[in-house]
Amino acid sequence: MKVAVLSDIHGNHYALSAVLDSAKKNGVSQLLILGDIVGYYYYPEIVLELLSEWQYKVIKGNHEDLLLDLLENRIDRESLIKKYGKGHQEALRKLDKKTIDWLVSLPDHQSVVVDGVLFQLNHGSPWDSNTYLYPDTKSEILAQCDSERYDFVLIGHSHYAFTCILKNSILLNPGSVGQSRDKGGIANWAIVNTKNRCLELKSTPYDVSELILDVERLDPDLKYSKEVLLR
Template sequence: MKIAFISDIHGNASALAAVLHDTRSKSVDQICVLGDLCYRGPAPKRSLHLIRALQSRVIKGNADEWVVRGVRRGEVREDAIEMMNVERDWTVSQLDQEEIDYLHNLPTELHLNVEGVSISAFHATPGSLFETVPPDADDAAMRQKLMSAADTDVYVYGHIHKPFVRYMHGKIIVNTGSVGLPFDGMTKASYAIVQVEQGRVGTSIERVPFAAEDVIREYEEVRYPNAQTMARIIRNGRVM
C-alpha cells in the first residue's frame, strides 16, 4: 500500500495538478490531504474542486479555519493581520456557501492502519491547527507536541512548509512540506509518500516542478490583493 500525504495547497491549483499527476505516475493507492486548501492562492475554487474530486480523506488546516471565520489577533504578526484578512475576504468571495461549509465541517485528524502499521496524521499538532513544530525541534518537543496524543508507528503533519523525515524512539515523523507555497528555498511542490508492504515501512519526500511564473501571472490576472508578496514567495520558495 502506497499512500501520498499532501498538504498546504493554498489555492495553487497548478502545483496541485502537477502533484496529482506525479502521484498517478508513482501508482499511489491512496491520497490523504492534511489541510490549508484554498487561502492565499489565485485559484481557491479550482483547488477545492480538484481536492473534492479525489473523494479522499481530507482534514482541516489553520488556513481553512481562517476562511471560515477570519484571522484573529494573536494568530499572526500584528502588522500582518489586516492584509491577511483582506486576502481572506477575497478568498471567501471566490467560494460559495456550500464550499465554506465544507471547510467548516472538515475533521482535524485522521488515523490509518495499513497492514498492521498505524499512522496518525494532522495539520499542525493533534491539539492545535496553529502550533508550529519546526524540523529542528528537540526530541522532547517533538514527543510532547506531536506524539503524546496517540501511540502510533508513523506521524505525518504539514503546516510548516518545510519537509523532512525523522526517526525517533522507534517512530517515524514525516512533514509533507507544502504543495503550493514551499518555504525551504526549493521552488518545487512537496509531498510525502508512506509505503507499507509486508511489515516494511518506507517514507519519501517528493519534489515536483510546477509552472511558477504562470502562477504569478495568475495572481495578477485575478487581482489578488497581495499579489506582489505572494509572487516573491512563489519565485524564491521562501518567505522574504
C-alpha cells in the same frame, strides 16, 4: 499500497496538478491531506475538483479556521488580506455554501488506517493546529509527537519538509504543495509505502508563471506571495 501525504495546498492548483500527475505515475492509490486547502492563492474550486478524482482523507488547517472567522465576521477582512492576500475572499466568492460548510467543519485531527498501518493526521502538531515544527526544532519538542498508538504521526503547517524517527513512531512533515518555503517552483509532498513502511520526500517542479500573474493582478501590494514563488 502507496499513500501520498499532502499539506498546505493553499488554492494553488498549478502545483497540485503537477503533484497529482507525479502521484499517479508513482502508483499512489490514496491521498492524506493535512489541511490548508485555502488561503494565499486563488483557486480552491479547481483544487477540490482535482481532488475529487482521488480517494482521500482530509483535515482542516488554520486557514480553514480563518475562512470561518471571515465568514462570521470575527476577523477584519482588510487585515486578513493585508497579511495573507485575497485567497480566503476568493474562496468565499467561488465556493458554494455546502462546500464552505464542509471545509470549515473538517476535523482538527483524524486517525486513518491503510493496510494495517495507522496514521495520525494533524495540521500543526498533535496538540495544536497552530504549532510550527521545523527540521531544526529541538529534539525534545519533536519527541512530544511520539505515539505508542500510531505508526506515522503526520504534520504540516510550517511549509518545511522533514522526517524524524521517534521512539515509537515516525514523524513526517511533507512540506507544502502550494507554497514551499525552501525553493520557488517546487511542490513538496511525500509517499508512504504501507507494505514496507518506507517513506520518500518528494519535490515536484511546476511552472509558477501563471500564478505570479495571478498574484500581480489580485494582490499587487503583497510582495511575499510573489517573492516566495521565485526563491
